[in-house]
Amino acid sequence: MVIIVIKNDNNTRIIELKDIVLKFIKERNWERYHRPKDIAVSIAIEVGELLELFQWKTNDEIDELLKDQKFKDSLKDEMADIMIYLLSLAINTNVDIAEAVFDKMKRNEERFPIEQFKE
Numbered sequence: 001m002v003i004i005v006i007k008n009d010n011n012t013r014i015i016e017l018k019d020i021v022l023k024f025i026k027e028r029n030w031e032r033y034h035r036p037k038d039i040a041v042s043i044a045i046e047v048g049e050l051l052e053l054f055q056w057k058t059n060d061e062i063d064e065l066l067k068d069q070k071f072k073d074s075l076k077d078e079m080a081d082i083m084i085y086l087l088s089l090a091i092n093t094n095v096d097i098a099e100a101v102f103d104k105m106k107r108n109e110e111r112f113p114i115e116q117f118k119e
Contacts, residue, residue, distance in 0.1 A: 014087075014097055021087045039089040043082060050078040 005011065025034055053075055054062060065071040090097045 017083070018087050018091055021084055022091055025088065034088050034092055036089060036093055039085055039092060043085045043089065046078060046081040046085060050075075050082065053078065 007016075025031060053065075053071070057065070066075075087097070089095070090100075
């Protein structure tokens with residue numbers, strides 16, 4: 001019996017994603033292109049492409065678009081592109097993304113205490 005595991009947020013570790021990205025880059029000898037500045041520029045470009053999906057649309061229009069599979073696929077592609085470049089930047093700069101997120105959220109909790117934002 002073969003068990004197929006569908007990879008998703010619930011069963012994928014960040015290191016697995018980093019490994020996939022690094023393998024892809026190395027197999028193509030792209031390390032020379034994946035310098036911190038170049039990756040950061042690429043992230044900005046991909047964020048621009050993500051923003052284009054929402055440009056000039058109302059919240060109601062976006063709610064409707066989110067029901068459309070073609071739009072949803074485009075959204076997923078742009079989000080994946082951003083994540084792939086972000087993981088590449090983390091690899092290149094030796095940053096532990098999970099640690100960075102936890103540290104930043106801790107600072108955000110201190111900066112934005114719940115008491116100040118409850119209505």
